[in-house]
Amino acid sequence: MIAAFRRRYLDLLASIYIYNEHRGYTSIDRVLEAVRARSPDDLQLIADIEKHRADERKHYVMFKRWFELKGMMPLKVDRTCGHIDRFVEIMFHRTIDNLDTQRIIAEDDQFEKLCRVISLTEQRGFRQVEILLRHPLVRDDKAMIRIFQVVHRDEPSHWAPYDGWLKANGKRDPKWWECAIDTFIHSELLFLKLPLLFVNPWLKRRSDWADASDPAERLASPVNAAA
Numbered sequence: 001m002i003a004a005f006r007r008r009y010l011d012l013l014a015s016i017y018i019y020n021e022h023r024g025y026t027s028i029d030r031v032l033e034a035v036r037a038r039s040p041d042d043l044q045l046i047a048d049i050e051k052h053r054a055d056e057r058k059h060y061v062m063f064k065r066w067f068e069l070k071g072m073m074p075l076k077v078d079r080t081c082g083h084i085d086r087f088v089e090i091m092f093h094r095t096i097d098n099l100d101t102q103r104i105i106a107e108d109d110q111f112e113k114l115c116r117v118i119s120l121t122e123q124r125g126f127r128q129v130e131i132l133l134r135h136p137l138v139r140d141d142k143a144m145i146r147i148f149q150v151v152h153r154d155e156p157s158h159w160a161p162y163d164g165w166l167k168a169n170g171k172r173d174p175k176w177w178e179c180a181i182d183t184f185i186h187s188e189l190l191f192l193k194l195p196l197l198f199v200n201p202w203l204k205r206r207s208d209w210a211d212a213s214d215p216a217e218r219l220a221s222p223v224n225a226a227a
Contacts, residue, residue: 006137010144012197013132015075016189018063022210023082025056027096030104031114037105048161055154062147064209069143073205081193083124086185087117091178112171115162120174120182122159128186129155 032049039045067074079085079095088096091113104110129152132138139145166173197203 006140008198009137010141011072012075012077012194013138014063014066014144015077016081016194018060018067018074019077019210020082020084021056021060021063023079023084023096025053025060026214027084028053028056030096030099030101031118033101034104034111034114038111045161045165048157048164052158052161055158059147059151059154060211062150064211066143066147073207073209075197076204076206077197081189081197083185083189084117084121086188087121087182090181090185091117108169112166112169115166115171116174116178119159119162119166120178122155122162124182124186126152126155126159 028049032046032053035042035046035049063074085096088094088099092099094100100110104114129148133145133148133152138148165171
């Protein structure tokens with residue numbers, strides 16, 4: 001009984017993470033497009049965001065490998081389990097896929113808002129990984145612990161470029177209500193969506209990998225990408 005509970009928990013946890021990692025690196029392509037158009041000479045900012053994208057892709061591949069070694073596909077979770085999805089929808093009143101990239105390029109306040117959303121999301125992710133590294137249901141899975149150790153090591157560099165841009169351009173820190181939205185999204189997932197998915201007997205598995213249609217990555221070797 002305990003073993004079955006643990007398997008289901010890890011399966012669902014990894015499914016949510018692999019969704020978010022894929023959503024992360026594909027969404028950063030939008031950010032890079034905006035930064036390259038707004039600040040083509042800021043090579044350090046561009047390089048830092050490119051590293052952020054590469055790390056998110058690496059994390060995705062590690063979770064993908066975790067599933068491959070178990071001989072199964074991730075559970076089919078969607079954007080309702082995506083932290084950045086929910087945050088963007090609340091702050092911009094549209095989905096990530098429908099974000100107005102040209103407006104973000106042209107308007108400082110829009111890019112500023114996006115930087116705060118990404119920074120808060122990444123910092124939330126870091127705190128959650130610290131909890132998971134101590135979680136008794138996770139600690140017995142050595143492969144998953146190694147994945148989270150890599151994520152924990154990489155995460156601080158992910159919010160740094162966005163915070164750096166905000167400070168360098170005299171922009172404000174997040175307001176209390178923005179932090180409250182971040183907390184609400186996390187609590188909604190942890191205390192409502194995760195338990196409902198856990199007991200949902202009709203939750204299906206994906207039939208394909210999320211990166212199957214990613215033109216830049218679909219031919220990449222998972223082993224090399226995770227190295």
